[in-house]
Amino acid sequence: MATVLDRFMEGDVRALSRVVSVVENRTDGYREILAKLYEKSGQSLRIGITGPPGAGKSTLVNSLARQFVADGKRVGIVAVDPTSPFTGGALLGDRVRMEELPTDGTVYFRSMATRGASGGLAAATDNVCIVYDAFGFDITLIETVGVGQVELDIIDTCDSVVVVLVPESGDAVQTMKAGLIEIADLFCINKSDRPGAERIAAELKHSLEVRHRSDDTWTTPIVPTEALNNKNVDRLYESILAHFEYAKSSGVLQKHRREQIRRKVRSIMRTRFQRELDARFLSELNLDEIIDDICDGKSNPFDVGDRLYDKFCRG
């Protein structure tokens, strides 16, 4: 692995792909690599793009990536698909979208889709972002369908969060306002040439005013875009940069990143617990016999869980 890491440090994109795979699949030795790469991280601005299926997030992300490149930046993209049966298929367009991106190494794309990874998907995504950061990408764009807890955990790791809606989301906005305002640093109304765009923007604006805290000096912008026609994406781009400047100068960024580290430490401990539990502890036990006892009413999962926990942790 030493040579792959050497090539990684030299900026070799194929070495990057190797390292991302090792980290995504948690291949042996991935932790040591991450510990090493972490030292080189901390420079990349992490932007989360989230919204309901069909909001045009991929097109928007590609368009933003091209603007960053035009501005002399290097961009890493992670698209997270939680592979819920009801949101599936987001990955079918991977090949199409990659054809739209520059192929000169200024943009790197990877999609994450680990059905059943549960809490592990958020941790794996964060790890891939650390790899991107260490590789020298100035910007990391994380695209995710905003549907579940895992995706919210991912979005929590971003320095700036763009919530993408479409005019058709209008009717739903009433009920989801509180949650959206909580996570959004910026709103984007994509496909804004469709009817209803102004109404949804007005509704959001009203909710933002009502909820605005006097100690908060950031006014959440609502940017209408037509990503497909590359219309107004530059305004969204500038708003993202403005939010980054605000976060830096107000101390929000530093505070947020400390909170991030705190959560990362916990997440690392939790991941290790689960891995050791599955890989070593439970596999060495005769669980069948224990389950027989529970089925026969001689015991119950709660007492068994506690007994095994004590044995695992204290014993």
Add this chain to the structure above:
Amino acid sequence: MATVLDRFMEGDVRALSRVVSVVENRTDGYREILAKLYEKSGQSLRIGITGPPGAGKSTLVNSLARQFVADGKRVGIVAVDPTSPFTGGALLGDRVRMEELPTDGTVYFRSMATRGASGGLAAATDNVCIVYDAFGFDITLIETVGVGQVELDIIDTCDSVVVVLVPESGDAVQTMKAGLIEIADLFCINKSDRPGAERIAAELKHSLEVRHRSDDTWTTPIVPTEALNNKNVDRLYESILAHFEYAKSSGVLQKHRREQIRRKVRSIMRTRFQRELDARFLSELNLDEIIDDICDGKSNPFDVGDRLYDKFCRG
């Protein structure tokens, strides 16, 4: 608590509500209660009703509940709202839906919505189902929007899983077929008076035929319903009973429940780890100092996490 448990055992619904709250909020002593109630559980048939937002799941669940009651059964309902910002609002209708249900104690309804509970939400839902089971409900209906990993974990605990689609889901079915077929024991095409109902049923049927395994003697039914007009829900009801009979006689049910116990034991150990980590271990540490070191580049979250893990688990 002893008197509440006594009243619970006597079938007092207010005592049931108290116990459900204790278990949902993980109030002190909840584990001991669960260990005790678990002995009385194992009789209830657990049916999961899942599907995209707007598929009419609540109406269908109410309608099914009334049919079970007409058949002399007692029914507990849990509605799980993952409180994603994009699916929010599902709970607004709680009062309305409860007005539709019998008030003679034959049906009990509870909604779960624990933002930020992460993996904990699936465990908490399972615990509430154990309480229902011990209370003597013959049937437990779990309703959830099928969007994320937490919801899939919940659905995995059900004896029968009904996936509810609507004709409008048609276009999406192509891309989500594999995932749906994996989790569905029965399909229900609700609002089947709308155009497209036959097409989506035909598409599903085709996919089921292609994927049918020769060792599987269950043929997944596709039942068209109009829950709002109470039309054909009796056919769905009978299909659910038929699936239960199949699961019992084929051994699938027993195998599934053993797998359930295995996962429950793991989940209990994981929950306890997280609780002890947060409540005791991390709060006693000076994490600020540790985070300072990481920010200053003297350390990294991976090495810190490992060191703390060893201290916690071996120390």
